[in-house]
Amino acid sequence: xxxxxxxxxxxxxxxxxxxxxxxxxxxxxxxxxxxxxxxxxxxxxxxxxxxxxxxxxxxxxxxxxxxxxxxxxxxxxxxxxxxxxxxxxxxxxxxxxxxxxxxxxxxxxxxxxxxxxxxxxxxxxxxxxxxxxxxxxxxxxxxxxxxxxxxxxxxxxxxxxxxxxxxxxxxxxxxxxxxxxxxxxxxxxxxxxxxxxxxxxxxxxxxxxxxxxxxxxxxxxxxxxxxxxxxxxxxxxxxxxxxxxxxxxxxxxxxxxxxxxxxxxxxxxxxxxxxxxxxxxxxxxxxxxxxxxxxxxxxxxxxxxxxxxxxxxxxxxxxxxxxx
Numbered sequence: 001x002x003x004x005x006x007x008x009x010x011x012x013x014x015x016x017x018x019x020x021x022x023x024x025x026x027x028x029x030x031x032x033x034x035x036x037x038x039x040x041x042x043x044x045x046x047x048x049x050x051x052x053x054x055x056x057x058x059x060x061x062x063x064x065x066x067x068x069x070x071x072x073x074x075x076x077x078x079x080x081x082x083x084x085x086x087x088x089x090x091x092x093x094x095x096x097x098x099x100x101x102x103x104x105x106x107x108x109x110x111x112x113x114x115x116x117x118x119x120x121x122x123x124x125x126x127x128x129x130x131x132x133x134x135x136x137x138x139x140x141x142x143x144x145x146x147x148x149x150x151x152x153x154x155x156x157x158x159x160x161x162x163x164x165x166x167x168x169x170x171x172x173x174x175x176x177x178x179x180x181x182x183x184x185x186x187x188x189x190x191x192x193x194x195x196x197x198x199x200x201x202x203x204x205x206x207x208x209x210x211x212x213x214x215x216x217x218x219x220x221x222x223x224x225x226x227x228x229x230x231x232x233x234x235x236x237x238x239x240x241x242x243x244x245x246x247x248x249x250x251x252x253x254x255x256x257x258x259x260x261x262x263x264x265x266x267x268x269x270x271x272x273x274x275x276x277x278x279x280x281x282x283x284x285x286x287x288x289x290x291x292x293x294x295x296x297x298x299x300x301x302x303x304x305x306x307x308x309x310x311x312x313x314x315x316x317x318x319x320x321x322x323x324x
Contacts (some may be wrong), residue, residue: 008031008035010035014035054090054091054092056110057093057094057108058091058092058094058109058110059108060079060083060086060094060095060112061114062079062096062097063180064097064115065098066097073269073272074271074286078136078288078291078292080289080292081289081291081293083292084293085292085296098180099180105130109130110133110302111128111132111133112134112295112296113132114135114136115135116137116177118179118183120183122142131299132145133147133302135295136148136149140310140312144310145302145307145310145311146310146311146312146313147294147295147312148291148314149317150314150316151192151317153316153317154319155284158196158238158266159193159197159200161319162197163203165236165264167235168201168203169232169234170206170234170237171207171237171238172189172194172207173210173217173224173238173240173244174187174190175209175212175216175240175244177211187240189240190209193205205234206224208223210244212241212243212244213243215247216247217243217244218250219251221247221252222251233257239265239267239268241267241269242273242281242283243271244267245324246273246274249281252265264282264324265282265324266283266284266319267282268283269284269288270285275322277324279322279324280323281322281323281324282319282320282322282323285317287317290315298311
């Protein structure tokens with residue numbers, strides 16, 4: 001354990017608590033990743049000794065590659081929630097990245113799929129005769145147990161904040177995603193935002209769409225500013241995630257628009273980096289680690305036949321008002 005601590009540049013106590021699945025420990029995702037990587041590299045024997053006592057192996061399917069996950073802390077946080085809870089409950093873990101085949105059914109006890117999948121992909125996963133839970137996609141209609149965040153309440157809170165502050169011109173920078181087999185996904189938040197704004201005021205919000213990245217947030221906002229007369233530029237923007245919001249704020253500032261003096265910006269996800277921006281980013285908090293943890297608990301119940309009917313668990317998302 002001392003060798004792992006030295007390799008990961010942390011204390012022995014931190015290594016012990018992370019490897020034992022202590023979910024109360026306040027340690028960043030990158031630190032945990034270094035510890036697990038060091039443990040694997042050093043062939044950590046404690047994990048091997050515990051395998052015989054394991055409840056079985058759970059396949060964790062991820063719709064992002066490892067490289068993509070480095071730029072999307074949202075899904076990394078869900079993954080850590082899954083992995084910590086699996087460790088706490090005594091399950092072994094095998095990760096399955098896009099393009100990789102799931103292990104044979106006799107080698108796994110269950111599957112947790114994190115992310116979003118096409119109907120064809122879901123049908124393929126369901127062919128495996130083991131319990132399945134999907135985290136971050138509502139697939140209850142397909143008869144699959146799932147864990148999702150509440151979009152409607154949080155989006156309404158954002159619209160009400162804008163309207164309550166007297167904004168007449170409001171906009172949204174939305175994001176577009178595809179499954180790994182290139183099926184375009186529908187994000188309900190633009191529709192929810194437009195409805196909430198129009199229901200609460202006479203305004204018709206402006207919506208522009210990009211990709212879920214800092215670069216796209218910057219480019220989408222820049223294009224919107226260039227194509228919209230200055231007098232018609234929204235004075236309040238809801239942005240589909242925090243990484244896009246960071247890019248959008250940069251574009252606003254380069255156009256000599258102060259945030260929040262001239263334009264209010266609210267993101268989505270509540271990534272830690274948003275708290276340290278200037279101005280600190282207002283955002284919607286999504287309980288990502290909790291989503292992962294509850295997904296594991298749902299799978300555990302399915303494995304133990306405690307639940308036999310597909311269920312959907314919806315976690316509250318709340319607006320966090322900061323400086324922007």
